[in-house]
Amino acid sequence: DAGITQSPRHKVTETGTPVTLRCHQTENHRYMYWYRQDPGHGLRLIHYSYGVKDTDKGEVSDGYSVSRSKTEDFLLTLESATSSQTSVYFCAIRDTGQLNTEAFFGQGTRLTVV
Amino acid sequence: AQTVTQSQPEMSVQEAETVTLSCTYDTSESDYYLFWYKQPPSRQMILVIRQEAYKQQNATENRFSVNFQKAAKSFSLKISDSQLGDAAMYFCAYRSRPHNQGGKLIFGQGTELSVKP
Numbered sequence: 001d002a003g004i005t006q007s008p009r010h011k012v013t014e015t016g017t018p019v020t021l022r023c024h025q026t027e028n029h030r031y032m033y034w035y036r037q038d039p040g041h042g043l044r045l046i047h048y049s050y051g052v053k054d055t056d057k058g059e060v061s062d063g064y065s066v067s068r069s070k071t072e073d074f075l076l077t078l079e080s081a082t083s084s085q086t087s088v089y090f091c092a093i094r095d096t097g098q099l100n101t102e103a104f105f106g107q108g109t110r111l112t113v114v
Numbered sequence: 115a116q117t118v119t120q121s122q123p124e125m126s127v128q129e130a131e132t133v134t135l136s137c138t139y140d141t142s143e144s145d146y147y148l149f150w151y152k153q154p155p156s157r158q159m160i161l162v163i164r165q166e167a168y169k170q171q172n173a174t175e176n177r178f179s180v181n182f183q184k185a186a187k188s189f190s191l192k193i194s195d196s197q198l199g200d201a202a203m204y205f206c207a208y209r210s211r212p213h214n215q216g217g218k219l220i221f222g223q224g225t226e227l228s229v230k231p
Contacts, residue, residue: 031217042118042205042221050216058218090159094217103219105159 003027006091006106013113019078021109023091025071031094032074033103034058034066036087043090049074081113116141118208120222127196128230134181135191135225137206145211148182148189149219153203162204165189167211193227201229 003026013019023032031050035043035058045058047066055066063085065077078085091106117140127133139148150162165173165182172180177197181190193200206222 033218035219035221040123040223042120042223043219044221045218048216048218056216088157092159092219101217102161102164103217108157 004091004093004104004106006089006109008109009107010110011112013081013111015082015113016080019081019111021076021089021091021111023074023076023093023106025074025093027093027095027104028071029093029095029104030071031096031103032068033092033094034064034074034076035090035092036060036085037090037108038087046076046089078111081111083113085111086113087111116143116146116208116210116220118206118220118222120206120225122225123223124226124228126228126230127193127200129196129198131196132192132194133196133227135193135204135206135227137189137191137222139187139189139206139208139222141187141208143210147209147211148180149207149209150178150180150189150191151205151207151221152200153205153224154199154201159205163191196229198229198231201227203227 005024007022033048034046037043044060049055049068067075089109092103094103146167148165152160163175177194208220
């Protein structure tokens with residue numbers, strides 16, 4: 001299994017509180033991604049990173065920020081959590097190269113905003 | 115922008131039978147990848163099969179095969195000799211080939227497959 005760990009695995013938080021989810025990899029892969037999974041929508045990209053301090057927005061980035069100060073860590077922050085951000089969050093990593101490279105996913109974090 | 119559509123929210127198959135999951139996509143690009151991912155109740159995302167758009171030959175992986183129709187923008191997954199362990203949510207996904215797209219995956223809505231013993 002690819003060395004990718006998400007923490008926490010489960011979290012319940014109150015509306016209006018800040019929340020940070022962590023993705024840690026041991027593979028030294030360049031690309032890291034944050035997706036959210038919701039019924040009827042599949043997985044949708046929130047933000048991604050293509051290197052240390054290099055990030056870009058995805059399809060559903062409003063209300064989220066990210067940071068990548070080290071190759072191995074990619075943080076997702078909800079500045080002020082809302083009930084619409086209740087979801088399962090997945091981190092993924094991918095290497096670069098001449099050949100097609102597979103994306104590896106973490107185990108997911110179930111976040112509930114009450 | 116690219117989109118991926120899975121029009122079957124739920125499918126059911128008898129053990130040992132064959133089932134086909136449908137996926138259509140929309141893109142103006144000519145070079146891309148298509149994937150099928152499996153998500154069992156454990157939530158782990160598992161790559162089942164991939165297809166490069168420039169390859170005419172349909173990809174196969176053991177009991178899993180695809181029917182890739184580039185002109186029709188269709189990418190269906192066939193599971194032969196279905197097993198109880200195949201029960202899961204299946205996602206179709208698209209990825210642009212050029213690296214300047216960031217390698218982002220665009221997913222369909224998912225199809226929940228149940229396998230009856």
